[in-house]
Amino acid sequence: MGMAIALLVIVAASVVFQFVSPWWTTPLASNWKQMDDTLTITLVITGIFFVGIVLFLAFTVFRYRHREGARAAYEPDNKKLEHWLIGVSTVGIVALLAPWLVVYADYVKPPRESMVLEVLGQQWQWRFRFPGVSGKMGASDPRFVTAANPYGLDPKDPASADNILVTGNEVHLPINKPVKVLLRSQDVLHDFYVPPFRARMNIVPGMVSSFWFTPTKAGRFESMCAQLCGMGHPNMRGYVVVEDEAAYLAWLKKQPTFAASFAAASAGPSDPAAAKGMALARSKGCVACHSIDGSLGAGPTWKGLYGKTETFADGSTAVVEDAYLKREIQEPKARIVKGFAPIMPTIEVNDDELAALTAYIKSAGETGQGAPVQTVQGSKR
Amino acid sequence: MSADPQFPRRTKSTLAYDDHGGHHEPNTFITKYVWSQDHKVIAVQYACTAILVGLVGVVLSNLMRLQIGFPGQFEFINAERYYQFVTMHGMIMVIYLLTALFLGGFGNYLIPLMVGARDMVFPYMNMLSFWVYLLSVFVLMASFFVPGGPTGAGWTLYPPQAILPGTPGHDWGIILMLVSLVIFIVATTMGGLNYVTTVLQARCEGMTLLRMPLSVWGIFVATILALLAFPALFVSGVMMLLDKTLGTSFFMPALVSMGQISGYRGGSPLLFQHLFWFFGHPEVYIVALPAFGIVSDLISVHARKAISATAPWCGPSSSSVS
Numbered sequence: 003m004g005m006a007i008a009l010l011v012i013v014a015a016s017v018v019f020q021f022v023s024p025w026w027t028t029p030l031a032s033n034w035k036q037m038d039d040t041l042t043i044t045l046v047i048t049g050i051f052f053v054g055i056v057l058f059l060a061f062t063v064f065r066y067r068h069r070e071g072a073r074a075a076y077e078p079d080n081k082k083l084e085h086w087l088i089g090v091s092t093v094g095i096v097a098l099l100a101p102w103l104v105v106y107a108d109y110v111k112p113p114r115e116s117m118v119l120e121v122l123g124q125q126w127q128w129r130f131r132f133p134g135v136s137g138k139m140g141a142s143d144p145r146f147v148t149a150a151n152p153y154g155l156d157p158k159d160p161a162s163a164d165n166i167l168v169t170g171n172e173v174h175l176p177i178n179k180p181v182k183v184l185l186r187s188q189d190v191l192h193d194f195y196v197p198p199f200r201a202r203m204n205i206v207p208g209m210v211s212s213f214w215f216t217p218t219k220a221g222r223f224e225s226m227c228a229q230l231c232g233m234g235h236p237n238m239r240g241y242v243v244v245e246d247e248a249a250y251l252a253w254l255k256k257q258p259t260f261a262a263s264f265a266a267a268s269a270g271p272s273d274p275a276a277a278k279g280m281a282l283a284r285s286k287g288c289v290a291c292h293s294i295d296g297s298l299g300a301g302p303t304w305k306g307l308y309g310k311t312e313t314f315a316d317g318s319t320a321v322v323e324d325a326y327l328k329r330e331i332q333e334p335k336a337r338i339v340k341g342f343a344p345i346m347p348t349i350e351v352n353d354d355e356l357a358a359l360t361a362y363i364k365s366a367g368e369t370g371q372g373a374p375v376q377t378v379q380g381s382k383r
Numbered sequence: 384m385s386a387d388p389q390f391p392r393r394t395k396s397t398l399a400y401d402d403h404g405g406h407h408e409p410n411t412f413i414t415k416y417v418w419s420q421d422h423k424v425i426a427v428q429y430a431c432t433a434i435l436v437g438l439v440g441v442v443l444s445n446l447m448r449l450q451i452g453f454p455g456q457f458e459f460i461n462a463e464r465y466y467q468f469v470t471m472h473g474m475i476m477v478i479y480l481l482t483a484l485f486l487g488g489f490g491n492y493l494i495p496l497m498v499g500a501r502d503m504v505f506p507y508m509n510m511l512s513f514w515v516y517l518l519s520v521f522v523l524m525a526s527f528f529v530p531g532g533p534t535g536a537g538w539t540l541y542p543p544q545a546i547l548p549g550t551p552g553h554d555w556g557i558i559l560m561l562v563s564l565v566i567f568i569v570a571t572t573m574g575g576l577n578y579v580t581t582v583l584q585a586r587c588e589g590m591t592l593l594r595m596p597l598s599v600w601g602i603f604v605a606t607i608l609a610l611l612a613f614p615a616l617f618v619s620g621v622m623m624l625l626d627k628t629l630g631t632s633f634f635m636p637a638l639v640s641m642g643q644i645s646g647y648r649g650g651s652p653l654l655f656q657h658l659f660w661f662f663g664h665p666e667v668y669i670v671a672l673p674a675f676g677i678v679s680d681l682i683s684v685h686a687r688k689a690i691s692a693t694a695p696w697c698g699p700s701s702s703s704v705s
Contacts, residue, residue, distance in 0.1 A: 145644055
């Protein structure tokens with residue numbers, strides 16, 4: 003009897019909780035209402051089965067409770083009951099699966115008039131690319147990747163020249179216009195996920211995956227990596243800003259083309275010490291986490307770093323100068339700049355190399371050399 | 384009992400007795416409890432080892448919860464270690480605890496008792512299965528003590544990140560993990576062949592397949608699934624080991640790692656995902672079906688009510704679903 007009551011309470015509490023619970027999906031900001039609907043269908047079907055099964059259990063526990071002298075009937079087979087059970091569960095499972103298939107078929111079939119946005123996942127930041135006026139995307143391959151060409155675009159492909167590159171982890175999109183998203187990675191698996199859009203897709207290096215959506219609400223939405231991609235995974239966040247067409251076009255105009263940023267970055271620093279520092283930064287792998295163009299990486303960007311006042315995780319501050327850089331390079335885990343993970347490895351450098359790296363970092367900050375001319379600083383909160 | 388020499392498969396009980404006549408009573412402590420070929424002793428060895436390694440998994444999950452409950456309070460749980468805890472916890476629980484406990488522990492103990500066989504049909508291989516499993520556990524535990532620590536690639540071990548810098552334990556950790564998995568699969572295969580053969584060949588007179596208890600059905604179907612699924616993990620483990628140690632490119636496309644172009648080209652990370660989930664999906668049923676079977680038997684006994692006779696087809700049908 004007690005057990006039956008407990009089961010009834012579980013059913014009642016679950017149903018009540020479902021309707022009064024404060025936890026529900028974040029408000030939808032795209033056309034994918036269908037995805038929310040499938041989620042609701044799933045909850046309703048599993049809910050009906052849950053309630054039905056637990057109520058049946060409560061009933062049998064009560065009805066067939068132990069009584070003196072009662073004997074169980076031997077009934078090894080009941081074809082009719084089995085056919086019903088198999089039939090009902092089959093219908094339930096089909097109803098759970100089928101809607102998702104329909105929605106997914108839509109999800110990977112973009113409308114003809116969609117604009118194209120390329121998302122490049124990289125350990126541990128986002129980069130974005132739009133086709134330029136020609137409307138064509140230039141070819142890309144990891145073998146083209148250098149510090150001057152982080153997107154790995156083919157410099158010889160005429161289609162690349164007018165492609166618009168967005169560094170800085172924040173991309174803008176016009177409202178109510180379908181977007182076909184192409185996803186690419188040059189290192190490991192990532193997953194581009196913007197929860198309010200309900201849209202996400204795995205990014206597999208070596209291939210281009212794709213989906214589409216139409217942003218339907220203006221605002222600033224956080225995108226995050228939803229596939230474990232190494233130590234900086236939790237820091238791999240970006241923003242999608244949805245705004246009206248005019249504001250979007252004004253923003254787009256300020257983004258550099260590939261041709262412009264490639265030429266500016268290829269020129270490199272004129273100072274020989276800084277040039278040596280640049281070579282070192284590439285060979286030691288510093289550039290994987292520290293950008294020189296202001297884009298957000300797993301580590302602080304070097305653009306404008308020298309002379310800046312950094313705040314540490316414990317709240318203390320320090321001005322970036324030679325001694326600061328020396329300490330940070332030699333003991334990277336001793337103090338951590340606020341907002342970053344303690345993931346920088348200790349890399350052996352001698353005094354000569356240290357001077358070269360310092361000169362390079364200085365050049366990225368003081369003269370703006372080594373950085374594309376027209377870049378937009380990441381995000382303004 | 385049929386004595387027709389043309390149909391030796393019919394003489395199940397004879398086979399079981401004959402087999403028993405082949406080996407002698409263990410009479411020293413070592414042969415009785417350590418290098419034992421007795422299915423019950425092996426079952427206890429399997430279960431104890433699985434539970435011990437499971438305790439390591441429990442400790443790891445508590446460490447994860449400490450970090451979630453008190454973020455940043457425990458300095459030794461940094462991002463790197465957290466990922467290592469997640470990975471090792473997942474792998475230990477799914478493979479080294481659940482698979483070993485249900486198949487090696489319950490399977491070994493229950494199958495011969497419940498189908499009326501004197502022992503497993505290959506007792507020596509049964510013993511080897513446990514010791515190879517123990518070896519795989521040692522290799523796994525060793526990864527906690529190597530430079531860089533155990534792998535932190537997530538329990539799916541997806542390449543390219545599992546073997547590239549930027550992931551904890553991308554050198555020794557991942558190599559030991561893959562070697563341990565490969566050894567574990569050898570052990571599971573030896574055990575699995577034993578369970579399937581025993582169920583099919585060594586049942587006593589009158590124990591038809593449809594009269595077998597659901598516990599045995601669950602273990603039997605789970606073992607068949609394991610025999611089909613684990614080889615996919617085996618080959619992907621070997622291929623990733625080759626990618627890591629010899630620089631082959633089975634799963635590695637041309638890529639940039641830490642700002643440098645790697646020597647890999649032309650491999651497919653998606654291939655690993657397919658191979659892994661060819662194992663990963665049935666693995667869910669490998670650990671669930673024995674439990675379903677055991678629960679069904681327990682409910683049936685305590686409700687004093689026979690389970691519907693065609694219910695054993697739930698086993699084969701759920702395997703076809705998976």
